[in-house]
Amino acid sequence: MHQRAQAPVRIDFGGAWTDVDLYAQDFGGVVFNATINHYVSGEQIVSDEGLQVRYGFELPTGSGLGTSAALNVCWFGLIGGGEVLDRRRVAEQAYALEELLGILGGRQDQYAAAFGGFNLMRFGGGASVEVESIALSHETVVALEKRSVLVYTGTPRLSGTIHENVWGGFRSGRSETVAAFHGLREVGRAMPESLQSGNFTEFAALLAQNWTCQKNLDPSVSNPQIEKLFTVAHTAGALGGKACGAGGGGCLYFVTAEGQQAAVANALVSAGARYIPFLFENEGLTVSAQ
Numbered sequence: 630m631h632q633r634a635q636a637p638v639r640i641d642f643g644g645a646w647t648d649v650d651l652y653a654q655d656f657g658g659v660v661f662n663a664t665i666n667h668y669v670s671g672e673q674i675v676s677d678e679g680l681q682v683r684y685g686f687e688l689p690t691g692s693g694l695g696t697s698a699a700l701n702v703c704w705f706g707l708i709g710g711g712e713v714l715d716r717r718r719v720a721e722q723a724y725a726l727e728e729l730l731g732i733l734g735g736r737q738d739q740y741a742a743a744f745g746g747f748n749l750m751r752f753g754g755g756a757s758v759e760v761e762s763i764a765l766s767h768e769t770v771v772a773l774e775k776r777s778v779l780v781y782t783g784t785p786r787l788s789g790t791i792h793e794n795v796w797g798g799f800r801s802g803r804s805e806t807v808a809a810f811h812g813l814r815e816v817g818r819a820m821p822e823s824l825q826s827g828n829f830t831e832f833a834a835l836l837a838q839n840w841t842c843q844k845n846l847d848p849s850v851s852n853p854q855i856e857k858l859f860t861v862a863h864t865a866g867a868l869g870g871k872a873c874g875a876g877g878g879g880c881l882y883f884v885t886a887e888g889q890q891a892a893v894a895n896a897l898v899s900a901g902a903r904y905i906p907f908l909f910e911n912e913g914l915t916v917s918a919q
Contacts, residue, residue: 631674634706634916637664638694639741640779640873640882642832643839644817646846647752648735651796652810654754659817660737661763663747665779665907669696671703688905691785693874698738701726706916714916716743721756733792745913749821763821770909776829776885778867778893780902782854784878791875794847809845816842833869833884840871850876858902865889865896880905 639662647658669686688696701723706714720743724736736758737750744760751759765773798806816839823831840859843850855872858881862870866889873880881902885893894904 631672632707632916632918633670633672634703634914635668635670636699636703636706636742636914637666637668637745637910637912638688638692638696638699639664639738640694641737642817642871642882643820643835644813645737645874646735646795646843647810647814647817648737648750649733649796650735650752650754651799653735653752656811656814658735658750658752659814660735660750660752661748661817661820662737662741662750664741664745664910664913665694666910667694667905667907669699669703669742671700671707673707689781689785689903691879692781693872693876693879695738695741695874698723698727698734699742702739702742702914706914709916714914716740716914717758717760719743719914720758733796741913743914746911747821747824747909749817763825765824769824769827772827773824773829773832773884774908775890776887777907778862778870778883778885778890778897779873779880779905779907780858780883780894780897781880781905782858782878782902784854791847791849791877794849798847805845806847809842812842812845813839829884829887830868833867835869836871836882836884837869840869843871843876852877855881858897858900861896861900862893865893867893 641662644660648660667688702719705719705722720739723739740760747763749761749763816835820835862883866886867883868886870883873882898904
């Protein structure tokens, strides 16, 4: 008998960074994200050699899509021993492991991988996390998929360095950094309504606003290569976009004008990026025994 588990990665649309305790415990963080059909898969096998656990995932390292958190969520899902799946407990266990390893980050990745779907998350510091599932019509989700372009820049993001820079600015009270955090929180709060109303132009504009706030956190969030890819994407028909995760590399996400998905994707590939097709998913962590 063995168990299989899989946990999805996510695209953070708006509000990322505000889920970290350093900000959330004093100001309250808000993140809007969604999981996609790229997964970390795990398998637990009991054999003559004892307990074996194997993993696999197809995305590049440093993608900015929360792969490491998805891996930890998958791990704790596997070692749950067939218990009733408690998604919140698994998310907190995965976060606690990263905290134990000295990784400075928030909780949105772990909760996204555990819960799945489109979620508005509110963070009050510590385990004070509220996950609100955002219901979207099938037509809206399909339309968003047909306007979405996700690419890998070819360069892994160095989130540790960026985190040091950003949180150094925040702790020192750098006004531009603090204002950027507040701006990110407000973008995350506004995004669900734009999608629920099917207003993709407004949603794309909020993505662009989020990207401006990201870059205001610290100059290391962007670089000439990323700026070039943004110029290429907008010239080809992108309405708005942002770097996923901490930025500085990894993946970029764009929303295009209607009918321009292929043109934007092709232009970015020609500029050296790797196109990553995807669909949105709603299951989150799944565990099955065989």
